[in-house]
Amino acid sequence: xxxxxxxxxxxxxxxxxxxxxxxxxxxxxxxxxxxxxxxxxxxxxxxxxxxxxxxxxxxxxxxxxxxxxxxxxxxxxxxxxxxxxxxxxxxxxxxxxxxxxxxxxxxxxxxxxxxxxxxxxxxxxxxxxxxxxxxxxxxxxxxxxxxxxxxxxxxxxxxxxxxxxxxxxxxxxxxxxxxxxxxxxxxxxxxxxx
Amino acid sequence: xxxxxxxxxxxxxxxxxxxxxxxxxxxxxxxxxxxxxxxxxxxxxxxxxxxxxxxxxxxxxxxxxxxxxxxxxxxxxxxxxxxxxxxxxxxxxxxxxxxxxxxxxxxxxxxxxxxxxxxxxxxxxxxxxxxxxxxxxxxxxxxxxxxxxxxxxxxxxxxxxxxxxxxxxxxxxxxxxxxxxxxxxxxxxxxxxxxxxxxxxxxxxxxxxxxxxxxxxxxxxxxxxxxxxxxxxxxxxxxxxxxxxxxxxxxxxxxxxxxxxxxxxxxxxxxxxxxxxxxxxxxxxxxxxxxxxxxxxxxxxxxxxxxxxxxxxxxxxxxxxxxxxxxxxxxxxxxxxxx
Numbered sequence: 001x002x003x004x005x006x007x008x009x010x011x012x013x014x015x016x017x018x019x020x021x022x023x024x025x026x027x028x029x030x031x032x033x034x035x036x037x038x039x040x041x042x043x044x045x046x047x048x049x050x051x052x053x054x055x056x057x058x059x060x061x062x063x064x065x066x067x068x069x070x071x072x073x074x075x076x077x078x079x080x081x082x083x084x085x086x087x088x089x090x091x092x093x094x095x096x097x098x099x100x101x102x103x104x105x106x107x108x109x110x111x112x113x114x115x116x117x118x119x120x121x122x123x124x125x126x127x128x129x130x131x132x133x134x135x136x137x138x139x140x141x142x143x144x145x146x147x148x149x150x151x152x153x154x155x156x157x158x159x160x161x162x163x164x165x166x167x168x169x170x171x172x173x174x175x176x177x178x179x180x181x182x183x184x185x186x187x188x189x190x191x192x193x194x
Numbered sequence: 195x196x197x198x199x200x201x202x203x204x205x206x207x208x209x210x211x212x213x214x215x216x217x218x219x220x221x222x223x224x225x226x227x228x229x230x231x232x233x234x235x236x237x238x239x240x241x242x243x244x245x246x247x248x249x250x251x252x253x254x255x256x257x258x259x260x261x262x263x264x265x266x267x268x269x270x271x272x273x274x275x276x277x278x279x280x281x282x283x284x285x286x287x288x289x290x291x292x293x294x295x296x297x298x299x300x301x302x303x304x305x306x307x308x309x310x311x312x313x314x315x316x317x318x319x320x321x322x323x324x325x326x327x328x329x330x331x332x333x334x335x336x337x338x339x340x341x342x343x344x345x346x347x348x349x350x351x352x353x354x355x356x357x358x359x360x361x362x363x364x365x366x367x368x369x370x371x372x373x374x375x376x377x378x379x380x381x382x383x384x385x386x387x388x389x390x391x392x393x394x395x396x397x398x399x400x401x402x403x404x405x406x407x408x409x410x411x412x413x414x415x416x417x418x419x420x421x422x423x424x425x426x427x428x429x430x431x432x433x434x435x436x437x438x439x440x441x442x443x444x445x446x447x448x449x450x451x452x453x454x455x456x457x458x459x460x461x462x463x464x465x466x467x468x469x470x471x472x473x474x475x476x477x478x479x480x481x482x483x484x485x486x487x488x489x490x491x492x493x494x495x496x497x498x499x500x501x502x503x504x505x506x507x508x509x510x511x512x513x514x515x516x517x518x519x520x521x522x523x524x525x526x527x528x529x530x531x532x533x
Binding site: 068123 | 403
């Protein structure tokens with residue numbers, strides 16, 4: 001399975017490193033010319049291939065969105081059709097929105113199978129993953145399975161929390177946001193909220 | 195050369211009974227703290243611009259000028275200047291003036307802004323976060339070259355063969371980086387020093403950033419420049435005392451900031467981790483803090499360490515004691531450990 005990480009900021013290189021360590025081929029894209037992130041990739045995610053966003057996505061089975069939320073609107077939505085897309089983004093500053101980010105992502109990326117996860121762990125707490133519980137939310141059961149397997153292989157303990165709308169449970173302000181919890185506590189939390 | 199500094203965000207100090215002091219008194223206390231930092235032999239005193247009732251130091255350069263008038267040795271600077279929501283011409287003018295007043299002791303640490311109160315205050319859109327910093331850093335680098343400046347961009351009026359005064363000696367400029375690799379490369383490309391702001395998690399995870407920076411300097415044909423570390427801390431005679439004094443205020447401040455910044459609320463467990471050997475808080479006795487500083491500086495190839503002291507709710511007296519212990523006990527120990 002090929003991974004495309006969109007975003008070469010705080011989070012993207014960390015996810016890319018974890019995926020590379022688990023043996024996945026990884027492409028990474030920043031905004032614009034891939035040459036701009038060549039040096040960053042060489043030092044922060046050696047082995048990943050810097051590509052343009054469209055080239056990285058075209059070739060990937062699973063796409064991780066690790067870009068600032070305010071940049072999401074600049075992505076060309078058509079290229080994501082048929083892809084499994086991980087939304088690791090957050091509103092920043094945290095906003096009281098009627099919809100979680102992933103509902104907005106799914107509405108815009110028509111035909112993509114969107115799963116929200118990894119947004120509730122600070123990038124500095126992702127390495128090493130240490131079997132830390134991460135919640136994931138998605139409407140497409142097959143996509144949730146694909147992402148669960150990916151998360152497990154890179155070192156996390158995936159805990160499905162429900163459909164995409166339940167992804168709001170993973171957003172800023174939630175008791176699990178930024179907090180290290182084990183699977184039983186996470187499952188208990190998801191159950192209480194459902 | 196290895197140098198050591200202190201940074202403050204100017205959190206409102208409280209009196210002995212826990213009552214908050216006025217903004218004016220807090221600011222006067224910061225001046226005294228800067229003077230003490232000079233007296234105990236420290237190399238740098240920095241003030242981080244903030245714009246909230248809890249952190250009222252919005253005009254750091256004025257406070258730094260007051261400290262300059264009462265000191266003769268210590269360097270004085272921002273930590274950071276939120277360049278994205280400021281005018282690079284004005285920042286240059288203010289710090290060039292500080293440089294004149296202080297006899298060449300000004301430094302500037304530029305940041306994108308991790309606290310973003312200044313964006314709405316000055317009418318900037320967070321959606322332009324990266325572009326503002328990119329453009330304004332470029333202009334600031336042009337201004338530092340001296341001489342008439344020609345510059346064009348979208349974020350302020352263009353300049354054509356414009357004299358920007360006062361001309362003073364060049365002053366050290368840093369870019370504060372909280373985790374953005376682009377900012378690391380940007381610092382190297384402009385020939386600015388790198389200040390790693392490490393406020394959570396294992397400091398060692400920044401090692402690839404140091405390598406990236408050193409490589410980028412070489413690639414851009416720049417001379418070697420220092421790497422610095424900015425981390426929060428608190429020093430007391432014993433580990434227990436330092437941890438107990440810091441904890442309630444850390445819990446209070448991070449819990450409140452978390453609502454707008456997306457931080458998790460600290461727990462006793464997360465606090466124990468952060469003050470321990472693998473965390474980012476330099477809280478403890480002089481021995482503990484010195485050992486952790488020396489180890490972190492070696493790992494990150496850093497030649498500068500700025501301890502961000504103070505947090506809302508501590509008293510001026512407690513901050514003065516931290517400054518004294520840091521200057522007289524911690525720093526000499528770190529120098530020995532690094533020698």
